[in-house]
Amino acid sequence: MAAPLRLGIAGLGTVGVGVLRILRRQQALLAARTGREISVSAICARDRRKDRGISLTAHDWEDDPVALARRDDVDVFVELMGGSDGPAKAATEAALDAGKDVVTANKALLAMHGQALAERAENSGRTIRYEAAVAGGIPVIKALTEGLAANEVTRVMGVMNGTCNYILTRMENAGLPYDEVFREADALGYLEADPTLDVGGIDAGHKLAILSAIAFGARPDFDGIEIEGIERVSIDDIRHAADMGYRIKLLGVTQRTGRGLEQRMQPCLVPASSPLGQLEGGTNMVVIEGDAVEQVVLRGPGAGEGPTASAVLGDVCDIARGLRLPTFGQPAASLQDLPRASTGLPAPYYLRMALDDKPGAMAKVASVLGDAGISIDRMRQYAHSDDTAPVLIVTHKTTRSALDLALAAMEQTGVVATRPVALRIEHL
Amino acid sequence: MAAPLRLGIAGLGTVGVGVLRILRRQQALLAARTGREISVSAICARDRRKDRGISLTAHDWEDDPVALARRDDVDVFVELMGGSDGPAKAATEAALDAGKDVVTANKALLAMHGQALAERAENSGRTIRYEAAVAGGIPVIKALTEGLAANEVTRVMGVMNGTCNYILTRMENAGLPYDEVFREADALGYLEADPTLDVGGIDAGHKLAILSAIAFGARPDFDGIEIEGIERVSIDDIRHAADMGYRIKLLGVTQRTGRGLEQRMQPCLVPASSPLGQLEGGTNMVVIEGDAVEQVVLRGPGAGEGPTASAVLGDVCDIARGLRLPTFGQPAASLQDLPRASTGLPAPYYLRMALDDKPGAMAKVASVLGDAGISIDRMRQYAHSDDTAPVLIVTHKTTRSALDLALAAMEQTGVVATRPVALRIEHL
Numbered sequence: 001m002a003a004p005l006r007l008g009i010a011g012l013g014t015v016g017v018g019v020l021r022i023l024r025r026q027q028a029l030l031a032a033r034t035g036r037e038i039s040v041s042a043i044c045a046r047d048r049r050k051d052r053g054i055s056l057t058a059h060d061w062e063d064d065p066v067a068l069a070r071r072d073d074v075d076v077f078v079e080l081m082g083g084s085d086g087p088a089k090a091a092t093e094a095a096l097d098a099g100k101d102v103v104t105a106n107k108a109l110l111a112m113h114g115q116a117l118a119e120r121a122e123n124s125g126r127t128i129r130y131e132a133a134v135a136g137g138i139p140v141i142k143a144l145t146e147g148l149a150a151n152e153v154t155r156v157m158g159v160m161n162g163t164c165n166y167i168l169t170r171m172e173n174a175g176l177p178y179d180e181v182f183r184e185a186d187a188l189g190y191l192e193a194d195p196t197l198d199v200g201g202i203d204a205g206h207k208l209a210i211l212s213a214i215a216f217g218a219r220p221d222f223d224g225i226e227i228e229g230i231e232r233v234s235i236d237d238i239r240h241a242a243d244m245g246y247r248i249k250l251l252g253v254t255q256r257t258g259r260g261l262e263q264r265m266q267p268c269l270v271p272a273s274s275p276l277g278q279l280e281g282g283t284n285m286v287v288i289e290g291d292a293v294e295q296v297v298l299r300g301p302g303a304g305e306g307p308t309a310s311a312v313l314g315d316v317c318d319i320a321r322g323l324r325l326p327t328f329g330q331p332a333a334s335l336q337d338l339p340r341a342s343t344g345l346p347a348p349y350y351l352r353m354a355l356d357d358k359p360g361a362m363a364k365v366a367s368v369l370g371d372a373g374i375s376i377d378r379m380r381q382y383a384h385s386d387d388t389a390p391v392l393i394v395t396h397k398t399t400r401s402a403l404d405l406a407l408a409a410m411e412q413t414g415v416v417a418t419r420p421v422a423l424r425i426e427h428l
Numbered sequence: 429m430a431a432p433l434r435l436g437i438a439g440l441g442t443v444g445v446g447v448l449r450i451l452r453r454q455q456a457l458l459a460a461r462t463g464r465e466i467s468v469s470a471i472c473a474r475d476r477r478k479d480r481g482i483s484l485t486a487h488d489w490e491d492d493p494v495a496l497a498r499r500d501d502v503d504v505f506v507e508l509m510g511g512s513d514g515p516a517k518a519a520t521e522a523a524l525d526a527g528k529d530v531v532t533a534n535k536a537l538l539a540m541h542g543q544a545l546a547e548r549a550e551n552s553g554r555t556i557r558y559e560a561a562v563a564g565g566i567p568v569i570k571a572l573t574e575g576l577a578a579n580e581v582t583r584v585m586g587v588m589n590g591t592c593n594y595i596l597t598r599m600e601n602a603g604l605p606y607d608e609v610f611r612e613a614d615a616l617g618y619l620e621a622d623p624t625l626d627v628g629g630i631d632a633g634h635k636l637a638i639l640s641a642i643a644f645g646a647r648p649d650f651d652g653i654e655i656e657g658i659e660r661v662s663i664d665d666i667r668h669a670a671d672m673g674y675r676i677k678l679l680g681v682t683q684r685t686g687r688g689l690e691q692r693m694q695p696c697l698v699p700a701s702s703p704l705g706q707l708e709g710g711t712n713m714v715v716i717e718g719d720a721v722e723q724v725v726l727r728g729p730g731a732g733e734g735p736t737a738s739a740v741l742g743d744v745c746d747i748a749r750g751l752r753l754p755t756f757g758q759p760a761a762s763l764q765d766l767p768r769a770s771t772g773l774p775a776p777y778y779l780r781m782a783l784d785d786k787p788g789a790m791a792k793v794a795s796v797l798g799d800a801g802i803s804i805d806r807m808r809q810y811a812h813s814d815d816t817a818p819v820l821i822v823t824h825k826t827t828r829s830a831l832d833l834a835l836a837a838m839e840q841t842g843v844v845a846t847r848p849v850a851l852r853i854e855h856l
Contacts, residue, residue: 018720022578022720025719026578026580029645030577030578032645032759032762033577033645033757034577035758035759137720137721137722137724138724139571139574139575139724142567142570142571142574142575143567143570143571143575146567146570146574146742146745146746146751147559147567147570147571147739147742148567148738148742149458149462149741149742149746150454150737150738150740150742150744150745151738152457217457217460217461275703275706275727278703290738291453291454291734292450292565292734292735292737292738293565293728293729293734293738294565294728294729294732294735295728295729296565296566296567296726296728297725297726297727297728298724298725298726299703299724299725299726299727300722300723300724300725301721301723304722306719306720306722307720307721307722309720310576310578310579310718310720310721311575311721312578313577314574314575314576314577314578316578317574317577317578318574318577321751322750322751323574323749323750323751325749329461330460330463331460331463334460
């Protein structure tokens with residue numbers, strides 16, 4: 001048997017503890033599969049005295065993750081601290097410079113500094129693996145980088161933030177408004193310390209930036225993603241969408257178009273009967289489309305101790321087995337700086353508006369849409385007791401820019417109380 | 429850039445031609461991703477003159493696959509001929525003995541001779557990869573062997589024969605009997621030359637044997653699988669199952685129980701609303717459950733030129749990148765000879781019988797079940813015009829052996845026309 005693979009683990013939250021638990025429980029299994037013993041030389045976290053439910057006395061303790069990353073008895077630096085900058089970045093850089101491989105669950109770090117880190121890893125002949133950074137326990141990074149490597153990827157899309165999906169499905173199933181479910185999720189500990197990371201779509205955006213880089217051989221471009229969170233999704237929209245056979249999901253889409261790379265993370269309507277539409281709670285789903293494979297769909301738990309630790313240790317097993325890939329599947333220098341295509345590909349849209357209950361009001365709305373070249377697929381006006389009528393319109397395919405002009409013009413007519421809600425409809 | 433990776437391809441059916449097409453179309457992409465040019469030194473097939481729709485003049489032709497496998501200018505032998513013995517086996521062995529890596533789509537070969545081939549590969553320091561052998565374009569071998577390597581797998585299940593799933597969904601959607609849809613599928617070219625391989629569950633069984641070996645570190649044991657084909661699934665059963673919220677699928681299940689390895693490939697009822705229940709046509713789905721990851725579901729095309737070629741070339745890319753794993757994820761010598769657990773874990777069952785329309789008939793059936801300790805979850809008797817009444821029973825969990833005793837006793841009562849149909853119900 002080859003020499004043991006020695007880990008240094010920085011960050012002992014849920015995932016770090018999960019990694020230690022699996023390493024202890026499955027020591028023999030991991031050795032059988034990788035041909036090496038996997039050991040933990042040292043660990044590091046913010047608070048040494050915190051009770052984490054497992055004994056830590058078997059491992060050296062370091063207060064400084066950078067010192068941990070540089071230790072002679074560490075082969076792989078496992079970064080589970082999080083944060084795009086600060087200690088996580090400093091320690092990852094130190095590890096690579098010291099000739100260690102890195103395994104991380106840190107999506108923000110990769111999305112923001114992936115290019116520089118990829119170059120750094122290549123300069124040291126080391127690898128950065130990050131299966132746990134995207135879609136929890138689902139081995140999607142591996143599927144995209146390796147299993148589907150012979151494909152020219154055409155589109156990747158998915159639901160990649162379990163907290164948002166929990167909130168949206170809970171709103172629908174319990175008929176509760178956003179604010180109330182948000183408070184519930186917070187009380188359950190489902191939200192990040194800064195909840196905007198979740199509900200604002202930032203966290204899911206980080207994941208999308210990583211998938212884009214691999215799928216299209218592009219430099220990670222988080223700032224190029226059009227991001228819209230779920231904060232403004234109302235229970236009314238969820239109900240109306242359901243009424244027309246749709247469900248609302250925070251959906252990430254990345255695709256290469258003739259004009260460049262289109263990356264979006266936004267609440268969308270998807271058919272309720274589609275795989276994405278049926279996704280409940282904290283489950284994640286990623287759909288990969290390629291010229292050869294057509295479509296592969298991967299589904300699994302998006303977070304949690306076991307699933308995320310499974311992904312971290314899958315990466316560790318790869319390294320133990322000698323697999324070292326360029327960070328985004330091809331050499332960093334070959335990653336392209338793709339132009340950003342504003343989200344211009346036409347799609348059908350769902351519109352909801354509060355229409356004045358006056359003769360001619362509907363005609364004005366309809367003619368604004370007609371003037372903008374937008375045709376109506378379906379329309380519903382609901383019964384109402386006040387002086388505005390809830391009106392839903394599903395358009396045929398149109399561009400977002402044409403739609404935005406029409407929505408502005410609609411406001412000018414004076415027959416809609418506020419600017420209509422507009423949500424893209426995505427068909428699988 | 430490293431030296432080119434030179435392939436020898438044996439078998440130029442749909443998949444072989446697909447591999448050549450992708451290699452030509454995506455030459456630059458594959459080189460960017462693997463760091464090497466991937467070239468084809470020589471090819472081989474049964475009939476040199478057959479028109480395959482692409483030019484083959486750029487490659488040397490060999491009539492003998494064994495000679496192809498041994499060529500000095502071949503680094504990887506790509507076996508796409510099929511068949512568990514004969515030329516496929518001889519050429520694969522020759523390739524390994526000559527120090528070549530092997531990529532194959534041949535599930536029968538691996539299921540029947542996997543252990544010996546794995547040992548042979550290890551003796552030569554070479555690898556056998558076979559992503560295309562299971563579930564077409566879905567990178568499930570990679571997910572199980574690598575991505576989920578840190579898991580103690582608890583169960584793997586799935587729909588792995590697209591032809592059977594096509595037949596079953598077509599029967600349901602068109603309301604057609606088995607024989608008619610079978611003839612349709614045959615006319616469409618969906619069936620193997622020996623259709624028993626498909627509809628008899630043999631092909632899917634080969635795939636299950638491979639998944640079992642990886643999941644449980646066991647020697648492949650195809651003969652240990654309890655296999656039942658779809659030939660006796662009737663349109664009546666499909667309709668009645670649908671009526672109670674189920675769909676019938678040819679479902680493979682492998683799990684390790686206290687008594688050994690339980691492997692089954694048989695028509696089962698699954699909830700119509702479950703991911704497996706919703707699988708249409710030729711699509712495949714594999715569900716992997718592990719102690720850490722909980723449950724991961726993979727879905728994609730189970731066959732076809734593009735998807736299968738995608739899987740073959742994914743393996744080629746792995747080899748180009750230097751990844752060489754033991755065939756079933758751990759050294760062949762460490763694979764265990766697990767005892768066969770007869771399919772004894774209790775499950776609910778669907779029973780359909782033609783009951784004599786006489787006073788006391790139902791009481792007799794019910795008391796036979798009661799005497800066997802089998803309790804009834806749901807029962808329906810349908811209106812009928814002749815003198816036997818269609819009766820459906822869904823039992824609570826029971827063992828197959830208790831059920832078989834009860835079914836035999838039921839026949840003895842003289843109130844059922846023939847032995848009742850019994851199908852296992854599998855909940856995800």
